[in-house]
Amino acid sequence: MHLSALTLIIPDYDDAIAYYTNTLGFTLIDDIDQGHKRWIRIAPSPDAQTGIILAEPGTEEQSRAIGNQGAGRVWLFLETQDFAADHTRLTAAGVQFEESPRREPYGTVAVFSDTFGNRWDLIEYS
Structure with a gap:
């Protein structure tokens, strides 16, 4: 087994994709429209074992967690x-x-x- 992904709550899919790919140099692995949300997976490189799932918040509690998922x-x-x-x-x-x-x-x-x-x-x- 290995850790394949973790979820990072972000305010906007497209802004997050732009930042992580253009600024940090990550690779966009998946961007799948699911109708009510998108499945977006990025990784530091195309062959990385672990990726990040970018997720827009679905609740006010999730919105408040943006930028503080690691508690500072x-x-x-x-x-x-x-x-x-x-x-x-x-x-x-x-x-x-x-x-x-x-x-x-x-x-x-x-x-x-x-x-x-x-x-x-x-x-x-x-």
């Missing part, structure tokens, strides 16, 4: 094999890092927030 903590981890190159690319694309890259016992990391307020680690494991 970093909860999404974007692994890279070349931290310096990806940090430079993301910065040039407009990603605002909350800190300078730092070394930890497990690797090199820097925190950023996506356009919806979710906190991420860009991380290259040692």
Whole structure:
């Protein structure tokens, strides 16, 4: 078994697709109109084992969770094999890092927030 996807609640499908594909460089895997909603799956690369399902909120409670699904903590981890190159690319694309890259016992990391307020680690494991 492996974790195939997680759901990320976003305010608008098309804005989220644009941000994650154009700014972060993710791949749009699926965009299927189901009539009442869309099944949208993105991933960091076409061959990634784990993707993200983008979902518009269906309730007011879900709307309030946008940008706070991790309760203010970093909860999404974007692994890279070349931290310096990806940090430079993301910065040039407009990603605002909350800190300078730092070394930890497990690797090199820097925190950023996506356009919806979710906190991420860009991380290259040692």
